[in-house]
Amino acid sequence: MDRSWYWKAGLIVAVTVAAIYALVPSWTYFRLPTDQRNESGVFEKARPKWAPSRHLNLGLDLQGGIHLVMGVEVDRAVREKAVRRAEELAADLDRKSIKGVDVKGDPDSGIVTVSGQGDALAQARRQISDDYPDMYIRRTGPTSFELAMKDDAVKQLKESAVDQAVKAIRNRVDKWGVSEPTIAKRGDSAILVQLPGYSNPEKAKELLGKTAQLEFKIADDEDRSVTQLKDLPPGITLDWDRYEGAGGALVTSPYLRAKDGLELRKFVQGKAPPGKEFGIQKVEERIARETYYRTYMLDRKAGMTGEYITDARVAFDNSPGEGNRPYVQVSFNRTGADLFEKLTTANVKKRMAIVLDDSVDSAPIIQGPIPGGVCSIHLGGLKPINEILQEAKDLALVLKSGALPAPVRILEERSVGASLGPELIRRGSLAAILGLFAVLLFMAVYYRFSGVVADVALILNGIVVLAVMALLDSTLTLPGIAGFVLTLGMAVDANVLINERIREEMKQGRSIASAVQTGYDKVFWTIFDGHVTALVAGFVIRAYGSGPVRGFATTLIIGLLASMFTSIVVTRAIVEWFVGHGKLHKAFSV
């Protein structure tokens, strides 16, 4: 028994203990009643304080839920933008009193035609090359020319249309209180949305398919009715905002805050005074790594809607002392400029909430009347530049959804009713257990001692796979269970190879110890090659697969990696221990 053996034994014990430790929260999670375990806070309360917080999740096919792929109509966004640019160009030419030029945008093709005579046309052309860097002249005729968006401008526009739609969807899903939703970009114009446990596909589709609604609402910080609310449920607390208001006077304003947005929303429902409403904001403190929800008391009637916005972008403040601070610049059309000026003049030193689909995104203070149709929103605080930049980008995205709706449509929908899940879980676990026992029994009968050793390794393999999945936050799907069962078969293959080889070596007259050593050494590369080729298949499935099929690949990959450890290292350590102790020599059999 040499030193390296003790190292190996130590490693095996450590892996086993770590795997069991990592599975504690999953154990707690699955012992909770099915209908409660996904509610916020329930699992947190049940979890032992010393255990990790990540647990195995059930995939959509096992617990019910909705899988949607939404396509963003990016081409439409591009066409609309071109038409918008045509309107701007017409207004520009009008302002510069360049007469006799006709600008027309075709909403179907996104091509802008500028027609006119001689000098005026040339002037218009100059205007375009100076002020419209995102467009190019695609065709020139004697009395007209055609404009289209440049490729990189189109690309940027498409990207921001998708980002915008992601933002709007995240915003809405967040409001429903679905735990652990997945919202991700997929390809360059699609969005994947997974809502585990959400059982109303019609409602989900309807809500997600809507075009985002942007509004500006003035906050009433004089209102004190929040303080009158009695019986705040646990988790909701009263807090105060302080900022410098009109004439440098300190404004203090009460609000409610809570960790749980859905609970807060339910609590304030119908409790606002007449003509007012509660606006709820999700606040993410990136430094403190804290997320909470808070209320604003808003005027029910929107001061203005987002449809007047023509553009929103991130700009940088180069003035001395500001050090390239990012801010958001919003432009309005002519009507919008008038409305915005009136709104800001009437509400100086008040807060104006920017509301996207009934959720407050931010609430900057109006510093003074804003004429001219261009407004700058500075993001306050002593936060690092990176963070301000991120916030500015987010805000610009929100404001843009007023300027340019990015319609979405459903490309793919898979929904599983909640009643199907338990049945599938029952059958899936039965199938896995039956498969496992069949293999365990077979190994023990056929190889006796070595078979039992392989069985121990196999069980450890199962525990490690589940633990790694829990740590990686993966979900367990029905194909995942199939992948799990399949890895069991492949892990056993390694031990069959080893044992057959040991038998062969013993037949050639080697001692047990030497046969074990040669056996393990000689088949190592065979097992390695076999596992690597199967892993190749696994990674390809993961890269190309979608939905539950990816779950299959994940379990297969983790299972194969774990199997290299358990079926080679673990069984060898156990066998060597028995072979190394003379007394137990007799027990050994292959």
Add this chain to the structure above:
Amino acid sequence: MQMKYFELIKPGTSHDFVKYRRVAVTISLIVNALILLGAAVWPKLNYGVDFAGGTELQVKFAKPVSPGDVREVVGHAGFGEPTVQEYGNKGENQFLIRVERIALLTPEAAAKVKQDVLQALPEAQLTGFHFDPEVGDKLDFTFKKPVDPAALQAAVLKAGVQAKEVRALTSREAQDQEYTVIAQGPGDKIGQLLRDKFGKDSVEVVRTEYVGPQVGKQLRNDGILSVIYAIGMILIYVGLRFDFRFSPGVVIALIHDAIVTLGYFVVTRHEFNLTAVTVILTVVGYSVNDTIVIYDRIRENAKRYKGKPLRDLINQSINEMLGRTILTSGATALSLVGLIVYGVGTIQDFALAMLVGIISGTYSTWYIASPMTIWLEEHMAQRKAIEAAKPQVKPAAKPPQQAAAR
């Protein structure tokens, strides 16, 4: 030291695998050709919604219903001929209903909608109308003046189209007003028809899958690409780890196994979907394992018995590994038993197709991969002989040198 143990294959077994290679290769070629023909020409693969696009519903009835009744109700929905299959165990009253993706609205129907909307809302001044038959369920309207979405929905309904949603896209002043009308999808409509016929509470739609046309195409391309990539990468790995001489044998065996596994779906006519592609990929990954074990042994034996003909080396190696090959395949097959017994639908198909793949993988190692290597070796040897023969001709072409040598 004498030990007793179970032995499946007695040592010293020597079955001449190589001898039957011509027969085996011929049979395999015919079987493979038949499967490919079956998949492409007749009876064709039964593509699921993943690849064909369309809508699939799993419906559970509270009381026994005949598949014919279900088919009749769904057939009246106007989505073409539906596929209705009983699903799961008898007595669960579950059905799988699939309708192909067909345009929900024909261009003629769309044109009629446009006419009706024009008549119903004259003051709104319809200026633009757009309908893409490829998309099939979406109508875009452009008006000069804003309209009430409810009025638009009513107008569309009058034209015979049940609108699921009417969306106002732009509502800027002094600009064209755009609205999108989305027609009710097949899933909703079928669910509604079934509820109308069999009673509201006795029908439960437990699962819906809808795959749009673009996605179906994308998934199909991805599926084909993934199989090609997996085979390509395995080819490279085997080439690097062994010898590129071995690669063609491995790859042909892999393609053989992939096709035979596909055969399961051709013969049973069970749904060919994403999970089916997964099985094929898994079979590819698994069966190469088998081939590698044999090749490993061939390499080892080649070192030990130098000068032995390849044919004999292969035969000996296959025979030596016979016990382990059968045991391994058996153990993996055993692990699938649970899935075959308790699995439902696609998972059961997964297990059964995998079983076919395992058997094919074992067979192809013995009768396809190894013969290919022999064939290649013989071919190379012949080539070498020809190459070797060439220089002997060359001197004859240079008489001056020869003359000088003489």
